[in-house]
Amino acid sequence: MNLQPDQRMGRNAMLLALSSEEEAALYLEQLNQQGFTYCQGKTGSMETHKVVAAIETAAKRQGVISSEGYRETHALYHAIMEALHGVTRGQVLLGSVLRTVGLRFAVVRGKPYVEESEGEWIAIALYGTIGAPVKGSEHEAIGLGINHI
Amino acid sequence: MNLQPDQRMGRNAMLLALSSEEEAALYLEQLNQQGFTYCQGKTGSMETHKVVAAIETAAKRQGVISSEGYRETHALYHAIMEALHGVTRGQVLLGSVLRTVGLRFAVVRGKPYVEESEGEWIAIALYGTIGAPVKGSEHEAIGLGINHI
């Protein structure tokens, strides 16, 4: 793949989502050195739209995407939906099929390809649990969405 | 979550899939200490059934699931299909919609929950690229499937 040797942004976003706050320091330093911007956060809900909104709000507040205009929101939205396919595995439904998620998310933006003309891309990584709305009745779930921006 | 503190098997399987062979040593040692069995491999294809077969064959050859009978194959199959939802994000199709994957996979089996009665579970992690059947025209993709076994 033509991804730059150290700039696998999907992998970095996923490592960030998989890490505790202390562990994340290493990945964040790497992302800074490689010129990526990023944000992290947590969200838990039985309503998919709240998960989408939590990620969008974090990405806009922390300047990873522009809070003005539609273009970057469109790119981010589709990346979030793709990541949610990995978490939900078939039907992008949570509470309506009696399940809930608790997720850590990482959003990473930058240039993963060697060729400058490939421009900027965005990666959304999700890691957490999905399961019945009963504490402990859940297992891990993961999703990654990548889009040009 | 009631997962044992160090036994988040989905996270461990994903870290294994994300790691180079050298980096994997750390995660493999942790998996051994925690009593998990596992296998790793690579597969690339435009045909989904070859990806499924590659993972099944590896898991059986390396003793992660029984090569006899149906029960464990059934559990593994559904975990693979769930992981492929994360990679394909909507339609579990590769060559038929003109795309191909190159994936590293990790299969981890063991007891992630504190309660002994929760028994054994299996996790399949996929990491690699998906894209056009043209070198470089691809981006990263990730999937995780978890099932009781």
Next chain:
Amino acid sequence: MNLQPDQRMGRNAMLLALSSEEEAALYLEQLNQQGFTYCQGKTGSMETHKVVAAIETAAKRQGVISSEGYRETHALYHAIMEALHGVTRGQVLLGSVLRTVGLRFAVVRGKPYVEESEGEWIAIALYGTIGAPVKGSEHEAIGLGINHI
């Protein structure tokens, strides 16, 4: 195709949905001459069931389908769901994944095939925008559903 030369009802329904009220006059005249019945309307919502209900209500009030019995409602319902697949492109979800639609719809009913025995069919065309629940953060969307009735 065995559709009658001037009686491509899906195309006519879509042209109607794409047209301003003034522009629609031409297509409506053609539909009248060809013996089609039809109705038009607008609907906007974050709730899919309101879009379905708006089209059903219009088709019944304006006599395009019978307001009695189930048969014609069943044919219309499936045509609407098929048209919504074009608008939503994967998961027939709106507000639950934080998006909203503003749509013009056209329903056309009649005999598009040369052979009399092919009987009556119904076409639902949708045209409008889909996007975030923020003015301007949206792009166009289109769907067409066709069913025998």
Next chain:
Amino acid sequence: MNLQPDQRMGRNAMLLALSSEEEAALYLEQLNQQGFTYCQGKTGSMETHKVVAAIETAAKRQGVISSEGYRETHALYHAIMEALHGVTRGQVLLGSVLRTVGLRFAVVRGKPYVEESEGEWIAIALYGTIGAPVKGSEHEAIGLGINHI
């Protein structure tokens, strides 16, 4: 198939769901003789999560699955979701796409395979109607989900 001659549990669960209470006696006797456990019930709703909850509650109250822990709930949940795919045929949505169901369900648990090592499996059968939220505007629907437990 290696299913025991008289122990096609999916077929038995479906026959149970298709039967009136009087007719069911024959199938229940067969299930008892074969060592299966089971429960039956009715549920009707425009909300998918209520259908899921009704089946889960019945299966736990009547001891078909353990009401403690996650493992058996996980197996049952996926079997219910698979059965709902048969009922909904495409998108696992009810009221959000303006339709409702009235269903009889049967849950059967036991050992359908000749080989003892295949262990216990669970089958969920659904039979009833799906349609518009208007009396009589509905047709029959069926679903079956099977999982190892």
Next chain:
Amino acid sequence: MNLQPDQRMGRNAMLLALSSEEEAALYLEQLNQQGFTYCQGKTGSMETHKVVAAIETAAKRQGVISSEGYRETHALYHAIMEALHGVTRGQVLLGSVLRTVGLRFAVVRGKPYVEESEGEWIAIALYGTIGAPVKGSEHEAIGLGINHI
């Protein structure tokens, strides 16, 4: 439901598909008395289009639907696809995701509703096994599709 007391055609089609040839006699007599037409058959394949073709061919050869024209073929096709959703439970894919089916099918056509104006409907019932392309590595699967014709 407004279905005629003894004319639940989906239930009858499913009972037919679930029955051995000897057992089927009872249901066939009931169908004859109620004025339904029907056919039965078996099909097994890793290719979905062969399953579709087998059912279509049987329905046409045995006169359940017209072998001329498109209208009845369209009604049957959608009913088959709906039944296959129940069998495949998510993605209407067989060999491409390394699985195969062996199915008995029943096609029933007639008037299930009390009101004469509801006209004719068609039901497709599928019963058999789905699983890995290895003898015995399979479990039962069921699907039902119903459409106006």
Next chain:
Amino acid sequence: MNLQPDQRMGRNAMLLALSSEEEAALYLEQLNQQGFTYCQGKTGSMETHKVVAAIETAAKRQGVISSEGYRETHALYHAIMEALHGVTRGQVLLGSVLRTVGLRFAVVRGKPYVEESEGEWIAIALYGTIGAPVKGSEHEAIGLGINHI
């Protein structure tokens, strides 16, 4: 919507796909005046990947997207897949479920929004027929995909 008054690119792409070659002249002139680039073509197949390839090849040969690099191919690919959801309405499958398409396509690229910062977008419109692989056993189908590029 913030789309420029005359620059509804999805509508223009669809009108182009719906038009005969002679009729298309008007829409092409409008697209030229508005600074859009575009291409048109026809494709028919039972294999989805051939439809995808036909549109990609036309868009590259006629200079609507760059034939170098991945970024624009990625944007186009997702727009094509979204348009195919409208044509296939549920499962993006053709020959594997025994159906075939004959489609005219139009690809339009340019700036549909008033704000310069929204940049370039691409629209894919598909119009034609879908049906059994038997001449005349088909009805119309439509799809539209839109993406930022």
